[in-house]
Amino acid sequence: MSRVGLVVVSHSARLADGVVEVAAQMAPNVTAVAAGGTADGGIGTDFDAVTAAIENADGGAGVVVLYDLGSARMIAEMAVEAADNARLADGPLVEGAVAAAVAAEGGADPAAVAHAAENAAGPPDEPAPTTGESEEAVVTLTNEIGLHARPAATVARAMTEIDATVTVHFGTATADGRSVLALMGLGARGGDRIRVTATGPRAADAVRTFQELAADNFGD
Amino acid sequence: MTVGCTAADLVTAIRAAAATVAEHRVELIQLDRAIGDGDHGENLDRGFKAVLAALGQSTVDDPSAVLKLVATTLISKVGGAAGPLYGTAFLRASTAVKDRAELTAADVAEALTAALGGVVARGKAEPGDKTMVDALTPAVQAATGESITEVLTAAAEAAQAGADATVPLVARKGRASYLGERSAGHMDPGARSTALLLRAFAEAAAR
Ligand SMILES: Nc1ncnc2c1ncn2[C@@H]1O[C@H](COP(=O)(O)OP(=O)(O)O)[C@@H](O)[C@H]1O
Ligand SMILES: [Mg+2]
Numbered sequence: 001m002s003r004v005g006l007v008v009v010s011h012s013a014r015l016a017d018g019v020v021e022v023a024a025q026m027a028p029n030v031t032a033v034a035a036g037g038t039a040d041g042g043i044g045t046d047f048d049a050v051t052a053a054i055e056n057a058d059g060g061a062g063v064v065v066l067y068d069l070g071s072a073r074m075i076a077e078m079a080v081e082a083a084d085n086a087r088l089a090d091g092p093l094v095e096g097a098v099a100a101a102v103a104a105e106g107g108a109d110p111a112a113v114a115h116a117a118e119n120a121a122g123p124p125d126e127p128a129p130t131t132g133e134s135e136e137a138v139v140t141l142t143n144e145i146g147l148h149a150r151p152a153a154t155v156a157r158a159m160t161e162i163d164a165t166v167t168v169h170f171g172t173a174t175a176d177g178r179s180v181l182a183l184m185g186l187g188a189r190g191g192d193r194i195r196v197t198a199t200g201p202r203a204a205d206a207v208r209t210f211q212e213l214a215a216d217n218f219g220d
Numbered sequence: 221m222t223v224g225c226t227a228a229d230l231v232t233a234i235r236a237a238a239a240t241v242a243e244h245r246v247e248l249i250q251l252d253r254a255i256g257d258g259d260h261g262e263n264l265d266r267g268f269k270a271v272l273a274a275l276g277q278s279t280v281d282d283p284s285a286v287l288k289l290v291a292t293t294l295i296s297k298v299g300g301a302a303g304p305l306y307g308t309a310f311l312r313a314s315t316a317v318k319d320r321a322e323l324t325a326a327d328v329a330e331a332l333t334a335a336l337g338g339v340v341a342r343g344k345a346e347p348g349d350k351t352m353v354d355a356l357t358p359a360v361q362a363a364t365g366e367s368i369t370e371v372l373t374a375a376a377e378a379a380q381a382g383a384d385a386t387v388p389l390v391a392r393k394g395r396a397s398y399l400g401e402r403s404a405g406h407m408d409p410g411a412r413s414t415a416l417l418l419r420a421f422a423e424a425a426a427r
Contacts, residue, residue: 038299039297042299043257043259044263044298044299045299045300046296046299047295047296047303047304048296069395070301070394070395071299071302071303074304074305074342074343075303075304077304077342078295078304078307078308078342
């Protein structure tokens with residue numbers, strides 16, 4: 001399956017590289033390409049570099065382009081208009097890139113990847129009520145960092161693939177099981193007990209998958 | 221230039237504009253340093269030097285093609301906000317005068333109108349936001365006359381008046397908008413460069 005690629009446009013080459021680095025950690029199979037700075041290594045944006053990055057990021061499923069400020073938006077816009085396989089995502093750069101990368105890793109289409117980036121700044125969406133079976137389990141986290149970066153990404157990725165609405169509860173806080181940022185925001189660490197609830201056609205699968213991932217320390 | 225403007229005339233005017241930008245490079249840098257990041261003169265000079273190189277390398281047979289070459293070069297080479305903005309302006313101007321071997325005074329006015337439309341479409345700025353739109357809007361309104369020289373001279377004068385009027389404004393678009401109230405008291409660099417470019421075009425037309 002080819003996944004949506006990402007392009008990070010920034011005024012600074014180092015900033016673009018860094019954002020790609022952080023996003024790639026959460027999504028090993030997503031092609032994320034940095035397009036930062038001007039051709040001569042200065043601060044600014046380079047239309048040709050953005051156009052080339054869009055080409056390089058596309059594995060056939062399209063490309064979502066994120067940007068930092070001002071002229072980066074305008075250059076990204078023009079490059080997207082010139083390409084036929086790309087769309088813009090107007091979200092916070094770091095959180096947006098991470099959320100987009102995780103969505104792309106889960107096989108989301110360009111619209112959904114852009115949507116993930118655009119909603120990365122706000123509070124996690126209230127999980128939509130669904131009909132069908134419902135299931136829950138209490139899970140004790142046995143890995144040291146708990147539901148942090150990579151484990152959160154692993155969970156979000158797995159939950160994206162299962163047709164169920166999954167909510168993770170920790171104390172009074174809740175998080176959408178598909179949102180890596182919301183999961184990380186719970187702050188659940190090793191030794192903490194969390195509760196997983198799921199509704200929908202494959203609620204039981206979702207809860208069992210979550211338990212298996214936790215038992216495996218989320219692959220850590 | 222009492223008659224129409226051919227591709228060769230336009231190339232001459234663009235070269236004059238490039239020379240003006242080079243001459244005012246430091247001034248534009250200083251204006252941008254006050255309310256931005258100090259690169260506007262550098263950006264435009266880099267862009268127009270690349271335009272000179274591109275004009276030297278290719279043969280362009282009508283005014284529309286000249287404008288398009290300027291547009292794509294500025295988009296690629298400027299690096300700052302002025303790149304996509306002036307790039308879109310020249311691109312829209314190019315489309316507005318497509319397939320015309322010589323431009324009339326009315327064509328020039330139409331190209332200016334299209335250029336303003338491009339800047340607004342790209343940057344979403346309104347008059348009063350302290351941007352190049354504050355120079356280009358009055359320029360387009362003033363751009364009337366029997367000859368190209370008249371049209372451009374009127375446009376250039378109105379553009380400079382518009383640029384002068386940006387001094388007390390508080391920026392609401394672009395990098396300067398991050399400064400809020402502190403952006404007041406300085407001329408917008410992009411408005412000034414718009415006025416300079418139009419003056420260079422007007423002077424080239426008069427020769
Ligand atoms: N959204 C916008 N709409 C119209 N003009 C703008 C906009 N943003 C910036 N500008 C113009 O661009 C000028 C700055 O250009 P430049 O210094 O080359 O870009 P940057 O701000 O990226 O460093 C400003 O003085 C202003 O006239
Ligand atoms: Mg600047």
